[in-house]
Amino acid sequence: MADEKCSDTPAPAASTAPAGQNVRMVKCVKFGREMPGLDRIPWKGDIGKRVYENVSKDAWKLWLEHSKMVMNEFRLNPLDPRSQKIMEEQMEAFFFGEGAKLPEGYVPPRAKG
Numbered sequence: 680m681a682d683e684k685c686s687d688t689p690a691p692a693a694s695t696a697p698a699g700q701n702v703r704m705v706k707c708v709k710f711g712r713e714m715p716g717l718d719r720i721p722w723k724g725d726i727g728k729r730v731y732e733n734v735s736k737d738a739w740k741l742w743l744e745h746s747k748m749v750m751n752e753f754r755l756n757p758l759d760p761r762s763q764k765i766m767e768e769q770m771e772a773f774f775f776g777e778g779a780k781l782p783e784g785y786v787p788p789r790a791k792g
Contacts, residue, residue: 708774709738726767734774742773 705716714735720727721739730739749755749769755762 705733705735707735707738708733709741710735714738722767722770724767726770730770730774738774742770745773746770 703716703718704713706712707714714737717731717734717736717739720731722730734742746766746769749766750757753762753765755765757763757766
């Protein structure tokens with residue numbers, strides 16, 4: 680699984696960036712609006728590049744939670760190439776497949792701090 684944390688320093692609030700740093704914005708396929716993008720490509724191959732270019736940090740957090748359920752329900756082993764293929768298919772469906780859009784007016788839960 681990919682982890683968004685790059686250091687031990689707490690991440691700034693989603694709407695702010697550290698002084699002197701630009702926030703990379705993407706048109707998020709999940710939320711349908713401009714939002715802060717991921718800091719790095721989160722997965723190998725073409726799907727990782729598509730996610731990096733089209734998915735916001737907030738949408739990626741939703742995927743991380745959803746992926747835990749997928750791993751458990753399908754009893755996947757993250758080191759197994761077949762399991763990785765299933766995760767890629769699930770990621771494709773989650774972000775780019777039918778039903779990928781969130782319901783109108785959806786507000787993501789606030790992170791527990």
